[in-house]
Amino acid sequence: MVFCINNKVNEKIKSNLEPGTEQGILKRILFEWRNISILLFLYTLQGVPNGLAGSIPLLLQARGTNYSDQAIFSLVSWPFNLKLLWAPLVDAIYWKRMGRRKSWLVPVQYLIGVTLLFLSFHVDSLIDSLEIWVLTALMFFLNLLIATQDIVVDGWALNLLKRENVGLATTCNAVGLQIGRFIGYGLFINLASPDFSNKYLRTVPKSDVGVVTLSGFMFAWSIIYFVCTTLTFFCKKEKDADPEIENAEVDEDKRNITITSYLRLWRIIKLPAVQNCLIFCLTGNVVGLSSFIHDLKQVEAGLSKEVLAQLSVPLAPLGLLITVLMTKWTSGVRPMSLFRNTYGLTLLSTVIFAAMVPVTGFLNNHGTFPWWYFPSLLGIDIFATICFTCTGVAQVAFITKISDPAYGATYATLFNTGINVGAIGSVAVSLWLVDPLTVKSGSSDGLCSTVFDGYYVETIACVLIGVSWFYFWGNNAITELQAKPESAWKLGTVRDECQPV
Template structure:
C-alpha cells in the first residue's frame, strides 16, 4: 500500500481531497418533496458549460459512459434509502424511528473525514482509484445480497410477523451510504484522469445525470413496481396481492449487477497514472490545511450560516411527504411526482446561474429564503386539506393533485436558486491552490446543515403531538400500549406536532433573516484575500 506520506501526493494546484462532483441527493436523498441538490457537491456551472461547448469528445465517449454508469450505481443505494421511510410509514412506524433512520443520509455530509485517506492510500500496481472503487462496490453488492435474504424479517414482513427492526435497518443502510460516499470520492478522483484535460468539465455532468438516474431507479421506479395498487391499476390485467417487484428481489438483482459490473471494470478498465503528484503532500498535511482553513474568521462565520440557514425548512422538507402518506396519499404516486420535475431540474441550474455569476451570488440565496418559508406554510395547509380532499381511500380530488404539483414545482425553483447561488459562492471564495479541499469542506458543512435539523424535527414531532383515546380508556403515548384499542377506543390526534414544528420553523426562519442576513451580505462582499490563509 502507498500513501502520500510515503511518496505519493498531489500538487497544490490540483484537488487535495477528491469528491467535489455534482452529487445528488435537498433530494436530500430524503423524500420526493425535497430536491436532489442540497446534498450535492458542485463544479461551477458556467465553467462547465464553457468547457462543454468547447470540448471535443472524441476518445472520451467510453470514459463518459463508464463514469455515468458508476454514478448510476452510486445512486441506487441512495434511492433505496429514500424509499424506505415511505415503506415504514405504511407500516405505522413512529417518527422517533424515522428520526433514527434519517441518520443513513449523513455519510455524504461527513465524508470529508475520510476523503483524504481515499485520496492518499492505494496500491500503485492496481490503480489509485480502483484500490477503493473495486472493494467498495463489491461490499455494496454483498450488503445487498445478504440483506435480500433477511429484509422481510427486518421490515416485519416475515412469516412470524413482528416489528420493524429499525436499528438494524439503519445500521445496514448507513453502511450502504457510507460505501456509496466512498465510491463517490474514488469516482470523482478517477474522473480527473479518466477524461482528457479538455473534457474534464464533463465529470460534473456524468455525476448529476448518473446519480439522478440511479436515484430514480432506486426510488421512483422501485416504489411504483413494488406497489400492488399501482401495478394492478396500470401494469396488470389480473390484480395480485404484491407488486411486480419486491424489496428483496430488487436488492438481489442490484447485488448481482454490482458484482458483475465491478468485476468487468476491474479486469477491463485500466487506470492512467496521475502526472500531478507531490511527494511532499501527505495525509497529515492535508488535515492541517483543513484545520487552518476552518480557523479563518470568514469561514467560521460562514459555517454558522450554513449550519443554521436550513432550520427554517426542516419540518417541511423532512415531514411533509410522510404526513401526506399518513393521510392516505399513495407513496408511489408521490414518488412519481418527481418525473415531471426532471426537465425543470435540468433547466433551472442553467437559468439561475445567469443571476449568480456576478460578484454577489448570495443575493439570490437570501431572496429565496422567504419564499421557501412561505411554501412551508402552504405545504402544511395541503397536509391539512388532504383530509377533506380525499374522495375515497387513496384517491384525491383533481384540484388537490394540481395544487400539490404546482407547490412542488415552485419549491424546486427556490431550492435550486439557493443551491446554485451557494455553490457559485463556494467556487468564488475557494482558494484555487487547494480548490478540492476547500470546496469539499464547504459543501460538507452545507450538507450537514440540512441533515441535523431534519433528524431533529423527525425525533421531536411525536413528543409534541397530542393524542386522546376516543371511545375508550388507555394511554395513547406509550409505545406498544394497546389498552385504548382493547377497551374499544381509538387514538385520535388532537394537535399534530407537524403543524407546531412548521410554525416554529417559520418563526426561526424570520429571526434568522434578521440575525444573519446582514452578516451574509458582508461575507458576500469580502475580498477573496479574506478567504485565504498560509498553508
C-alpha cells in the same frame, strides 16, 4: 463505452477555442463531454442505493412496523454526517501507480457490489420478519461505502475537469444523484407495486407481487456495479498529479501520513473564509426545518402514501431540467447569487406547504378529493421543487468553485458535511419538537382535542428565523464569501503546508 473513445472530438473542439475567451456553456460541455459523462454516471451509481434506502421505510410500514423501528432505521443516513472523519485519509493514502482517486473508487465500488449482492439474498426475509437492527446495520454499512464513494468522486471532479469548467461538476452531481435516487425510489416503488404492475405492465394480473422485488433489484444493480467498476479500472486513466503536490508528498512520507492529513484538515478549518462558509452551510437550511414533516402531516390529514409517491414521479425529471437550466448561473463566478434570488421564494413555499395541510383535511371525503385538488397539489410541489433545487444547487456549486483541487476530497466533504448536518439535524429537531409544541385541551368526556398543531408553530418559527437570518446576516455573508479571492480558501503552497506545526 464512453471511457474508451479517443480524443479526436476534444482536440477538434479545443482547436476552435481561443485561449482567454469565455466559453459558452454548450462549448464547455462538448469540450469536456467524456469527463462529464463519467462523473454523471458515477453520481448516478451513487444515487441508486440512496434511493433504495429511502424506499425501505415504505416497505417496512406496509408490514406494520412502528415509528420506533422507523427511527432506528433512520440511522442508516448518518454516514453522510460522519464522512468528514475519514475524508483526509482518502486524500492522503493511495497507490500512486493506480491513481489518487481510483485507489479508493475501484475497491469501494466493488465492495458496494458485494454488499448489494449479499443483501439480495437476505433483504426480503429481513423485512418480512422485521429484523430492524440487522437490516439497519447492513444498510448503514452500505451507506458507509456510498459516503466514501461520494468523497472520492467529489475530489476527483475537481481534477477531472479543467479549473474554468469545474462548476459543471455541480450539474453532474445534482443530475446524477437525482437520476439514481429516482431509479432506486420512484421507479422501484412503482415496479414493486402489485397495483401498478397489474394495471400497466401485466396482461395477467397477480395480486401479491409487482414485476420486481427488492432482492431482484439489488441483485441486478450489484452486477451493474461490478461491470462499471471494471470498465473504470481498465479504461479510465487518471491525470498525473501536479509536480508540486508530488514533491510535497515525498516530504509527507517522512512523517506519519495519517497525522499529517488530520493536521491539514484542522488548518483548513482554521481559515477564516472556511469558517464563515461552514456557518453558512450549517444555518442556511433552517428554512426547510418544518417542510420535512409535510408529507407526514398530509397523510395524517387523509392523503394516501401511494398518491404522494405518484405525485413525486414527475418531480424527478423536473429536478433534472431545473439543474441543467441553472448551469448558466451555477458554473459562473457568483453561483451563490442564485441562492440569494430564490431564498425568499423558498420561504414562501414553506408557508404554502403548511397551508395545504388543513385544506387537505377539509376537502377529504373518505379518501376522495375534488378533481382540481391533485393538479393544485402537484403545482405546489413543482414550485417548492424549483425553489429548493435552486438554493441547494447554488450551495454545492459555490463549494465546488472554492475547493482546493490539491485536497479536493477534504474540502468538498467538509462543506458538504456542514450542509448534511444542518439538513439532517433539521429533520431530527422538527420531528422531536412537533409533540411538545402542540397545544391540546381536554373535554368533559375525557378526550383531548388539538388547539394548535406544533407543525404550524414550527412553520411560523422557521419563516421568522429565516427572514431574520437572511436580512441580518445571510445576504451580507453571500456578498462577502463571493468577494473573497481564491487565495483565501487555500492553505498556501503545498510544501509550506506540510512543515511541522
